[in-house]
Amino acid sequence: MNIAIAQPDIEAAEVDTGRASRDQSWITCEDVSYRAGDGFDLVIPHLALLAGGKTALVGGNGSGKTTLLKLLLGDLTADSGTIALQGAARGLFDVAGRQALGVQLQDTGFNPVYRVRDIFAVNAACRPFVDPVILELMGIPEISRRRFGALSSGQKQRVQLALALAHHPEFAVFDEPTSNLDPAYEAAFVELLNRLSQEVSGFTALYISHAAKVVETCDQVLILARGRVETHAALQDVVRQTFxxxxxxxxxxxxxxxxxxxxxxxxxxxxxxxxxxxxxxxxxxxxxxxxxxxxxxxxxxxxxxxxxxxxxxxxxxx
Ligand SMILES: Nc1ncnc2c1ncn2[C@@H]1O[C@H](COP(=O)(O)OP(=O)(O)OP(=O)(O)O)[C@@H](O)[C@H]1O
Ligand SMILES: [Mg+2]
CATH class of the missing domain: 3.30.70.790 (UreE, C-terminal domain)
Structure with a gap:
């Protein structure tokens, strides 16, 4: 992912972006289709992620989960259809709006010679609020003097997750957030999600995850199979009706x-x-x-x- 580092703009950062109300969708897709290079088609006739909802996006390898996420974030462009990001209307991608979004992707990287604390210092330039409890939960203080390139896979994942969440985003998107985490940090991540749900009004999240502990925190499940939406419904209803x-x-x-x-x-x-x-x-x-x-x-x-x-x-x- 390319990270554009904006010049600190304290005045803009203090602007109140407003909150998405619960009957609003953070993201709406209509008649979206996308063809990947190898002939794979992703087709999403309709998708709305309501503010305050937690959605698990699940499906087998190659079913299109990451492709859908990249389309939603504007990293890829759909061949047809419309994707509306609620926050875009209020400047989600400017300095003020960036406080509202948290993203962890599978392939994010940083300059390997940066120390962890340098990465957080750069991040603070555009997202000044940082919750120290979230840094603690992800074990950041103990690795803050280490160079990013010398961290283990799980430690790198913890840096990504803390960066995605320490500023209390309203809308967070994750691609396999618990991959490489040991069981203790997987539990800490779930605790962190519960904390955000309680402390951030209307906290909305979309998780690609194969981890039951993460999927259990969701109220909705969206199952993709070979690029098609097989199911999108309340998690409990899907469990009851299927099993x-x-x-x-x-x-x-x-x-x-x-x-x-x-x-x-x-x-x-x-x-x-x-x-x-x-x-x-x-x-x-x-x-x-x-x-x-x-x-x-x-x-x-x-x-x-x-x-x-x-x-x-x-x-x-x-
Ligand atoms: N850059 C690309 N060029 C060509 N094809 C791609 C590209 N990225 C993904 N694809 C294809 O699109 C399909 C969906 O891939 P995607 O990465 O969305 O799957 P996924 O559900 O995230 O799988 P996983 O669980 O393995 O992460 C696959 O067939 C894949 O080969
Ligand atoms: Mg993927």
Whole structure:
């Protein structure tokens, strides 16, 4: 990503940009299509991201997630259709407006000889407000004297995330925010999102993520498959309608799994794999599964309330 460093313009930075009201869309797409060089087509008939909403953008590798993000941010230009960025009308890309936007992309880089604190100093020129708690959560103080080029992948990711969020943006966009983060920093990132949701009125976010912990913070899910919108709906509705409310996993010999499959309540959806059986259904599934687990020789058993992780597991299994 090219970063244009504007001269500090304190007067402009103090201008109140106003807030997007909850019934406004931060981004609206109508009849958008884009053809990538290798013949891949992305087609978005309609998409509106409401102010205050948190949307998980999920799909398999090459489904068009990053391409869609780059179109939304103006990094790529659509072949047809319109993309309206609500903030653009109020100068999102000038010095004042930059305070309202936070972006973390997969391929961002900085001059490798800059120390981390230098990068934050340059950033402060156009985004003067910095929340020290967010820097702490991303472990920035302990690496502030290190050169960017000498950081590990996870440390570089933490710098990107802190830069995207420490100024309390109203609208934040992420491409795989937790890639390379260890579990402790993944949890810290989720805590940081909760903090922003509480402290920034109308905080709106779009996450490309394969991490269940991140997807669970969202209220909407947008599933892309081969450049097409397969689903865009409330996360809980997608989970309920796709999987029901309960799930169970059995691992055992094939004849044992056949016996279990025949004994589960009617209406359960069954997914079979080598040595394993997954069942989805409503509340009756849990009692039946527990009793079958006690009477059959299993190598592994678990049961759970269906959640965002089931959507991701389903995508991973193709
Ligand atoms: N610069 C490019 N030139 C040509 N084709 C491209 C380019 N960037 C992406 N594509 C193609 O567009 C399609 C979508 O790619 P995109 O990067 O949007 O996928 P993605 O869903 O973000 O995948 P991943 O999960 O791997 O990040 C792929 O077929 C890819 O090969
Ligand atoms: Mg991508």
């Amino acid at each position: 029901g409310s309960r799930a169970a996993l059995f691992e055992a010999a094939p004849e044992v799994l056949s016996s279990i499959a025949a004994s589960l309540p009617q209406g359960c959806v069954l997914q079979r794999g080598p040595g394993r059986l997954r069942a989805f259904g409503e509340a009756a599934l849990t009692d039946a599964a527990l009793s079958l687990a006690q009477t059959h020789p299993l190598t592994r058993f678990s049961s759970w309330k269906t959640c965002a992780a089931d959507i991701l597991e389903d995508l991973n299994n193709g």
